[in-house]
Amino acid sequence: MKSAYFLVAFALLAFASSFVSAYDPSPLQDFCVAINDTKNGVFVNGKFCKDRELVVANDFFFPGLDEPGNTSNAVGSAVTPVSVEQLLGLNTLGVSLARIDFAPYGGLNAPHTHPRGTEILVVQEGTLYVGFVSSNQDGNRLFTKVLNKGDVFVFPIGLIHFQLNIGKTPAVALSALSSQNPGTITIADALFGSNPAIKPDVLTKAFMLEPNVVKYLQSRF
Template sequence: MKFLPISFLILALAAATALAYDPDPLQDICLTMRNYNMDFSSYAVFVNGKFCKDPKQTTADDFLFMGLRKPGNTSNPLGSQVTQAFVDQFPGLNTLGISMARIDFAPGGLNPPHTHPRGTELLVVVEGTLLVGFVMSNQLNNTLFTKVLYKGDVFVFPIGLIHFQLNIGNTYTLAFSGLSSQNSGVITIAKAVFGATPPISPEVLTKAFQVDKKVVDYLEAQFWYDNN
């Protein structure tokens, strides 16, 4: 019986490893190619959809991303802009299981309800005030957890759950988020449902939302802006 706690620990560690979403690195680095017109002869390893650069050709610039320096353009219907530092923008992240984003908000700006199917998000407010929240799954009665965040506050959005951020202040707000995947993905709920290509059957949407087809037609006719 004295070995049971150790056995449970080993099983827990094995389960945690089995449930990992991004592949564990098999080498120190696997920098993706920036130029897909380059000669493939010097690239040998193909990992999770990305060709790896020869480590011997690596420079310090491969580990640098300057895309988060400038504020995003919030002059759009949502009043927000997400600037991603995912593996597609930052090749040095490949196989490392992390990424970042900068989120700029005009007063009243919204990062609309969305999910990250492959990553948990940790958000920190650098400037301004945000109302944030996420919704639990059907199993837990779709409970909403929401808080008002101020400068320096940190909030976590569990992987796969619908969440949002709204600037409730009268001034510009800036936040940064870290994600537990090199490519966490983004599914904006309204855009995915009413802006799908080709459109989802009206019969499906009228029954799902319990509304008249005119409402569905109206929503499908809207321009669903993508702030990513």
């Protein structure tokens, strides 16, 4: 009887381990349509790896993050990313970085999400009002905090979040993310500036706005 229990336990462990070894990696792109003809395909979820013998120190180096971004735009902010697109040595390492510059009083990193990464932010200079909104399941709760130089705040993966400069001087923050390519979806751009445009009836009902307001907002993007 003991041997029978042992065999059942062993079979269950083997079955479980097969699931673990077959688990898909987290996606590193918005979508991946399957094809049967590999001649028309591209490599996804990372990049092809460079020959190890050809790897040099510069493959792990990115200069210039000390240089401020240009905040003379509609929202008054600039993001300088350091993802796998800018720093090839990040491939397969699951991390990335960004510098965020804010114009004085009102510079905004508009509400957005990172579908593939949690973000942890540290203020280098200035004062920021930051926050994120939980999912529908958690009641769309708003969590906010005023951050000063040296303060740290975390934005959970996939949740809408923002940062606003409430100080009279420029502000700077550094952001680390738990993906080599976390992705960014800016909410207003995605909804009112999609290509092609979302049918106004959808946005009118979703936001409970007059059709002329929706059309105006779409024209702004």
